[in-house]
Amino acid sequence: MTAGADQHRRNRRGDATRARMLAAALDCLASGDPDAVSANHVARRAGVTWGAVKYQFGDVDGLWAAVLDHLEERRGGPLSFPGSAEQSVEVRVQQIVTTLWRGLDLPDSRAIDTLRMALPRERAELEQKLPRTAAALSSWQQSWVETCQTAFADLDLDPDRVREVAALLPGAMRGLSSEAHLSTYSDLDLARRGLTRSIAAYLGGSPA
Structure with missing residues (x-):
């Protein structure tokens, strides 16, 4: 040989x-x-x-x-929400909410959450102790923001509000997912619809 x-x-x-x-x-x-x-x-x-x-x-x-890099590769890069230019803000928000909702119970999502819960909460401590992990998480966050920006890129929306929605949605969806795993009388379909309409109204409204 x-x-x-x-x-x-x-x-x-x-x-x-x-x-x-x-x-x-x-x-x-x-x-x-x-x-x-x-x-x-x-x-x-x-x-x-x-x-x-x-x-x-x-x-x-x-x-x-x-x-984290392996999970990004398995996902095939940033999420995308293909649609026509005629789609309303609400339809686009609904696509994002539905995709997040369906993904939260997948093994890969559980793996990310388990890892994040074990990492230092303070950003400075995380970056000092685990700089490569911190960089990977930061890359995930930036990819998510870009995903949201791309989803509304052809619409005349306030870019600050799009970034605010990008910051809000993951935590809001995790909250609803947590509620789904508890004994509850909440109508989570109604909750997701209300979240979708609220965000769509915020994005489509006039800047303050």
């Missing part, structure tokens, strides 16, 4: 090991168990040593950053 072929085989084996670790990390995080946010836990799940994790990702910061 030539040196080049041997190197190719080692690289392929390394790629397979990396993929197995990322899959194990997602399985751990999607369980919702706070104790799963551990590089050692991921290593055991993947059947490898901490040294193997360190070799692939450098440290725990590199692992979580790689998980």
Whole structure:
């Protein structure tokens, strides 16, 4: 076997090991168990040593950053909401709300939430302790803002209000999703419709 072929085989084996670790990390995080946010836990799940994790990702910061990048790749990049120029603001908001609602219970969304709950709450602390993870999260946020801006790009809307809505929607949808997992008499279909109409009215109204 030539040196080049041997190197190719080692690289392929390394790629397979990396993929197995990322899959194990997602399985751990999607369980919702706070104790799963551990590089050692991921290593055991993947059947490898901490040294193997360190070799692939450098440290725990590199692992979580790689998980977030992997999720972005699986999603296929930023969300998109294709539609015609004739669609109203309300129809576009409804598309975004519906997409978020359907996605919140998916394993990938649970994995992200579990990871975020375990990270430092203060941005400065997060950036100091886990700079690569912080950068990945910041990239996700910027991608989301751009998604919302693109969804309304052909309409003459106040750009500040679009950014405000982009900041509001993820938290608002998580609140409704949390309510759905509790004993409740709230009509969540009605709640989503009210949220959609309120946001559409805000976006379509005259600036204050």
